Amino acid sequence: MTNVLILGGTGWLSGRVARRWVDAGAQVTCFARGERPAPDGATLIRGDRDDPGAYDELDRNWDEVVDISSRADHVRAAVGALGHRAGHWTYVSSVSVYADADVDGADETARLEEPAAGDDEYDYAAQKVAAEAAVRALGDRVHIIRPGLIVGPGDPSDRFGYWAAAFARAGSEPVLVPDATGRSVQVIDVDDLAGFAANADLVGIRNAIGDPHPFDEVLGLFRAAAGHTGRTVVAADDWLESHDVQPWMGERSLPLWLPRELSGFMARSNAAYASAGGTRTPLEAIVGRVLDDERARGLDRPRRAGLAREDEEALLAELLS
Known part of the structure; x- marks a missing residue:
């Protein structure tokens, strides 16, 4: 059975990703503060990502880890604590990472914003760029998804x-x-995106948009x-x-x-998303x-x-x- 960890799993998007994995027969663990329930069939472990020991209870091997956080410090900490135990890592980023928005049809090779130097979570694009950098350190077992407006x-x-x-x-x-x-x-429809994010066979970087x-x-x-x-x-x-x-x-x-x-x-170009089976x-x-x-x-x-x-x-x- 596939062991999946969703960092979140109780929100609007992450809950749908968790639901997709449950429906696929995976053993799904959601790690969240617990203010909302996890989908039926998933296990909820309560924790706060601001806590230095947040990931202590997650000390096991995972076939798949999914993260959607917009805080680079949270993503770096998760990668540091869990990266060596993850067979595959999916990170949901954003097309907001691109520095230039005046060119139609730009693809995943377009120039990025400068990464955030601090932890100002309101600097959304820069935080996502810094988070992507932390995830890319895991090498060729990473799938970075850049959705447009969900x-x-x-x-x-x-x-x-x-x-x-x-x-x-x-x-x-x-x-x-x-x-x-x-x-x-x-x-991008939220359910199309959830289905695309619940796939441990994909690696690389793709814009997920219609x-x-x-x-x-x-x-x-x-x-x-x-x-x-x-x-x-x-x-x-x-x-x-x-x-x-x-x-x-x-x-x-x-x-x-x-x-x-x-x-x-x-x-923006969605050719890579479509060629990877992304639904629209x-x-x-x-x-x-x-x-x-x-x-x-x-x-x-x-x-x-x-x-x-x-x-x-x-x-x-x-x-x-």
Whole structure:
């Protein structure tokens, strides 16, 4: 039986990876603080990765170790404590590691950001680069996965799902959208990614992303799925910026909208992922699942990304006056 250790295993993505390994018949151990349960069939060992002796209970041989941490110090410590006991190591990184986002179609050989010199966990890209370096020290038994924007039901970032909620809650009223001209959207379904990460036969480095789609096409899919019958009102970039609407994420933002000089972030090569058997759920199917999830969670709930409907209505009123 394959012995698998998931560093985490109780979160949105890592829990799905653990579930895939359980379903494959592996003996799965999840190492986490224990604030959430591990998937049925997996064993949960509670521990805190800030503890110097965190890995003492994991002192055994593992066929596979999976880590998704965004803290380089956690990854270095895990590699130091467990690397000699791991037959294969999967690390889920991010396409955020790339230094240049102004080139469409860039692949895994593109230039990386400088690695983090300290432990500032908010320096996400630099932390991921430093973590990758720690994992690569294990040699040719490593698979580094660089996903793009991860989407699907239960997404804690609220970014992709914002547009499902925005069109569904508006009904026959207008929806504020950014200028989608020349922009693309490229995402990876969380279940496609989990399946790809639950594979101890792969080594090397791969971007894990779907195909890029025109931004206006993606908005159209959300609008059609939600049955929205109102207008879409386009706001120019400079107008949105002058009204304190943020791109990409966070409060008072329009998710998926990126500055034009970052167009390559949503248009990277996925050839290596596809050739390694990575699945790409059709975007229309992802949109349908996300819409169902947003309706179940509440269209008007507080969100980590997007505009509250009252803020959107105020902006629309000014734009249309």
